[in-house]
Amino acid sequence: MSWIVKDLWKELDEHREEYALQLSRSSPKAFAIIGDIAARVGVRWGLIVQVNLPAGARNARESIGHENLSLLIEPGRKKFEHSTESEVRRHLEMLGSSQLKSIAGYEGFQARLDSGRIDCLPGGVHLWCTITPQVLDFLDRIFTNVYGFTAPVGTI
């Protein structure tokens, strides 16, 4: 999974001129361009990639794509298919979360980290945190073990 995030970062860098000025003016056009870039990356790898821009996000211009990211395999899925909820709990605890909240109607958790929050659901993950090397490592493991997502040869 880290290869998809890194691909997104590369695409955002390569197309920065197309949205940087608009983003500095908080123009909706910038958000549309960034959304299109994320969507293209998602199509390339077979999942939904969303760069979220929540109101009041800090340092949005510098950190775009490096936090507030959603990686969705099957939005709306309610139960984990390849793993149990207790295994998912363990994965999140091993990432460093000591505060996990259940999510009504779904398996999975909202996990509080020092750098923000991860929502880990049967359909994918929402990363409301800084995407550190540890988070990338977590994504690689969880997408393989929990979502059954296979890395293309040579990507990790």
Added chain:
Amino acid sequence: MRKVIVAVSDLFVQSRVLQIAHTQGIDAEIAETPLNLPKSTGQQLIILDLDSSDYDPYQVARQLKALASPPILFGFYPHVKADLKSRAEQVGFDHVVTNREFVSYLTRLIAEWKNESP
């Protein structure tokens, strides 16, 4: 030769342990159930899941600690089940950590262990 043995069926934990051990240059292997644990355990660090539904880690620990050359036992548990810690310590686990502490503690432990005299 020193070796880390992970007796945990969770692939995530297995891959974590193998990565930590290999990074430190220590041999590691997977025993998916304690039935596969070796009878000679000197110079071994065995990792057991204190919250396992596949086996009884406390019974396994008692058996391993009764051997002539017992291994170092390392157990981990979810912090919401704090009672598992005292149960583990009672049966002789040498190291007991929460899931959250698992990676950093094991990394430090293996680094120290490989530098200790046999």
